[in-house]
Amino acid sequence: MLIQSSAATMTITMTLAVQGIIDLPAACALILGENIGTTIVANIAAIGNGPLSAASLAYHLAMFHTMFNIINTSIFLPFVTPLAWLARKIVPDQKDQKRPVLQYIDAHLSASIPLALHAVRQEIKSMTEDVSDMLDIVLQVVESPESNNAKLASTIANIEHRVDYLEKEITEYLVQVTQAERSFHEAREIAGLIAAVNDIERMGDHCEMMFRLLTKLSDQKLQYDEEERQQLLELGGIVRKFLHHIIGNIEHPQMEMIVRARALEETINKKRKQMRNAHIQRLNDQRTTVIGGLIFIDMLTSFEKMGDHTFNLAIILSGER
Known part of the structure; x- marks a missing residue:
């Protein structure tokens, strides 16, 4: 029998004492043991001691138990805040540091290639949403440079870590799926999906690089004009x-x-070229700094590269590749 509840063992102790199986000193020792978790061992050790007046024994034991908890609480009450701080240090908040995991892929699905490929597409969707979140952070910092802080840097680093993890795991899973018997169409789709996750991972890299460029701009005490x-x-x-x-x-x-993807990709390329030429003119007119100008051009290039990777993704998912 193992009992770890001090309330339950307190009742057992009082019953043993009232029936004369243990005396008051032994009962008090038991209560101390019960409050620190050593319950049944202490009870067994106390059996056989002399009896005490049953009339007052229960009262004494109840009072001793109460006073122990009051004194114990009084001693530790001033240390609640430091203990809470220590607990947070020992076990840090994992809210933004969750270990990335696959949400839809299951090893058992690899036996059915259609189901496996559907699960992979779901993972790719989740991965692309992560990249979209990274891009949102980049655009937030472009619009409001003062919002760039350590928390945002940590967030984008964690998302980038997740994207890298998903690329590795999805690729390994697709390689595993290729071991099963498959049709020519399925083999072609698997090869395309492997290329797709690589494109998405590269987009994540571009977002992280743009965030670093904006941080560098801020560190140099530089800002872009409207x-x-x-x-x-x-x-x-x-x-x-x-x-x-x-x-x-x-x-x-x-x-x-x-069709829509091709139009958007062409728009991105056209806009990037126009903006690059306009910015070079600003540099020539000395209306912007050299460092700021180079970062601006790198930002334009990263946006264009993201457009290229997104277009590759569209071609793969539509079955044109």
């Missing part, structure tokens, strides 16, 4: 729209997806 900021927001907004278009078509691609 024209430059609006151009970055415009191009980044088109890329975000492109990503959302793909996310909505990943699991069940529509025929018009590739």
Whole structure:
């Protein structure tokens, strides 16, 4: 018999004492043991001691138990805040540090290639949504440079870690799926999906790099003027729209997806070229700093590369590749 409840063992102790099986000193020792978790061992050790007056024994034991808890609480009450701080240090908040996991892929699904590929598309959708979240953070910092802080840096680093993890796990899973008997069409789709997760991971890299560029700009005490900021927001907004278009078509691609994707990709390339030329002119006119100008051009290039990877994703998911 093992009992770890002090309330339950307190009742047992009082019963033993009232029946004369143990005396008061032994009962008090038991209560101390019960409050620190040593219950049944102490009770067994106390059996056989002399009796005490049953009339007052229960009262004495109850009072001793009460006073022990009152004194114990009084001693530790001033230390509640430091103990809470220590607990948080020992077991840190895992809210933003959750270990990434696959949400839809299951090893058992690999026996059925159609089910396995559907699960992979769901994971790819989740992965693309993560990249979209990273892009949102980048655009937030472009719009409000003062919002760039350690928390945002930690958030984008954690998402990037998750994207890298998903690329590795999804690729390994697809390689495992290729071991099963498959049709030519399924083999082609598997190869395309492996390329797709690589494209998504590269988009995550570009988002992380743009965040670092913006942090560098802030560290240099530099800011873009309204024209430059609006151009970055415009191009980044088109890329975000492109990503959302793909996310909505990943699991069940529509025929018009590739048409819309091609138009968006062409728009991104055209805008990037126009903005780059305009910015070079600003540099020539000395209306912007050299460091700020180079970062601006790198930002435009990253947005364009994200558009290219998103277009690759559209081609793969639509079955054109």
